[in-house]
Amino acid sequence: MGETRWLDDGEQQTWRAFLTAVNLLDGALDRQLRHDSGLPHAYYQILAMLSEAPGRELTMTRLARLLRSSPSRLSHAAARLEGEGMIRRFKRPDDRRTTIVEITPEGMKALESAAPGHVHEVRRVLFDTLSSEQVGQLREISESMLSALDPQGEEPRYPDPDGARYQD
Amino acid sequence: MGETRWLDDGEQQTWRAFLTAVNLLDGALDRQLRHDSGLPHAYYQILAMLSEAPGRELTMTRLARLLRSSPSRLSHAAARLEGEGMIRRFKRPDDRRTTIVEITPEGMKALESAAPGHVHEVRRVLFDTLSSEQVGQLREISESMLSALDPQGEEPRYPDPDGARYQD
């Protein structure tokens, strides 16, 4: 293996600033959501993703892929959310390995009530801090990273966009 | 409180891409570090920050501020790192509330051996995926977020830059 190519000053500073910003950012997001609605950000994302799905249901595997979550993590999360009545799980009859997760009306209510505060916080910590030019740049930067880090990554995109918009 | 201003399509897509990219990115980083050196990323950062400090020591409070860590988190981390012999803690004689943390030679060794793989990974997941123009943009974007989210934030910047560069 060759010599390590260390980060130069500019890279170092970029890296530090980026790391710090991201840390603060998702600390703020998680704190706001937990405080105002009792949901960790990851759990909010689960509900949000389900709310958009056709029939408001998805298989565990597909949901995990969409959220870039490990199956295990999703399974633990689903156990908690099911215990709180926000989702429901049942085996698919024609392939009994598969579990289908469905968001319940209760889950939808929790999501609807959490969404405004969350979106407000997303604006506060991200969009309000950037010019619209920077927002465009950030999008391209994020997509560059994504295509390098997760070439196979799935996106939702359903034929019928019926559901509400509590995405994040 | 007024009507919620929802994210428009562009904002939504930016936000999703950003969130996903960041998630994958620090998953990759943490996994690489843990696998190759047994250190979580946050612990690596502690050692890195100490290694750069004058005398390779800092107070707990100052270290926590530099890393944007809660005192509690740092205290737990320090307990583990001390148990592994990577740092040493002692009370400052003239203000016995204050604890000084010092990185040990063992800690330096661990850091030195972890650094090349880590830097390589940082390149792989971040710098290699971006054009140099994008790197510049990312830096400004990160600094915008920082100045909005953490106006008081401290930076290291010591008068005498003697230490090695295992920063991140």
Place this chain on the structure above:
DNA sequence: CAGAAATACTTGAGCGTTCAATTGTGTTGT
């Protein structure tokens, strides 16, 4: 100078995430 407040740090409980192992079910190859 005593009491109150501020500062520095630590502790323990609770929780989400990870990793490795496990269970149950379907698919393939011979």
Place this chain on the structure above:
DNA sequence: ACAACACAATTGAACGCTCAAGTATTTCTG
């Protein structure tokens, strides 16, 4: 048909982080 394999999901232990509470020590204030 049956063994081997692949796939979907779950489980439990380990661990780091958060939050609230607690202990020392120092500084401020009347």
